[in-house]
């Protein structure tokens with residue numbers, strides 16, 4: 262089913278902005294199973310870059326929830342909020358190679374109705390600040406602090422085309438100039454961009470396998486490209502379907518009734534949650550109570566790929582929670 266390879270290093274990389282919801286648990290479960298089935302290692306990284314997410318108490322609760330579910334890790338926790346130095350080093354290298362430039366565009370300018378939009382709805386950067394003169398940069402820096410963007414090759418330059426194979430969603434090909442344009446590596450408030458932090462961390466933590474929600478599939482090309490510039494080999498990517506409400510809306514932190522705080526308070530057993538998610542992912546046929554360990558032997562990416570449509574959290578699903 263899954264070939265043994267103890268060099269596989271997977272990771273959990275949650276953001277402690279609140280309690281985990283079932284969608285987060287699903288990604289963590291598949292990441293754990295994929296690494297454990299190979300006999301590999303799991304690294305835990307707390308993605309608390311944003312000052313609003315830097316709550317040690319919430320991070321502790323999150324780790325408690327993972328342990329309660331039986332999703333153990335071997336290394337970490339590593340906190341992104343403590344790693345500013347390694348991110349700055351990467352930013353300095355990119356700047357030293359002339360690959361970045363300051364961007365002064367406001368949110369409103371970036372979201373102008375005329376801007377072309379990528380498949381995920383985010384605007385493709387028009388290159389407004391690409392060629393500002395040094396004088397202009399000095400003058401505008403006095404008005405507002407700039408963000409930092411990474412220059413991507415023109416659409417007809419093969420260097421800006423990224424191809425990879427996702428373990429569930431198959432072969433993917435993206436032309437950066439069309440999909441996102443020059444993208445942010447540092448925000449105007451000084452916080453390093455998610456894309457850069459993830460690439461630096463995965464490389465330094467020796468992560469070989471990135472398993473996460475399908476909403477991040479569109480980030481892969483940017484991350485692979487950044488990794489190339491920084492001299493890091495691309496990890497293997499496996500994305501998992503999202504959990505959606507019966508009306509098709511994606512579950513989020515707003516669905517408080519399905520977060521682990523509420524489910525635990527209601528007395529729902531961890532085995533019920535794991536069993537319901539495993540059944541929805543096609544890993545078992547209608548299982549009710551299961552531990553992650555009991556699922557290792559039957560795990561395969563072929564099964565995940567065969568059930569890659571979004572998982573609808575309907576009455577039948579909720580009934581499995583008991």
Ligand SMILES: [Zn+2]
Pocket residue numbers: 363364365366388389390391
């Ligand atoms: Zn700009």
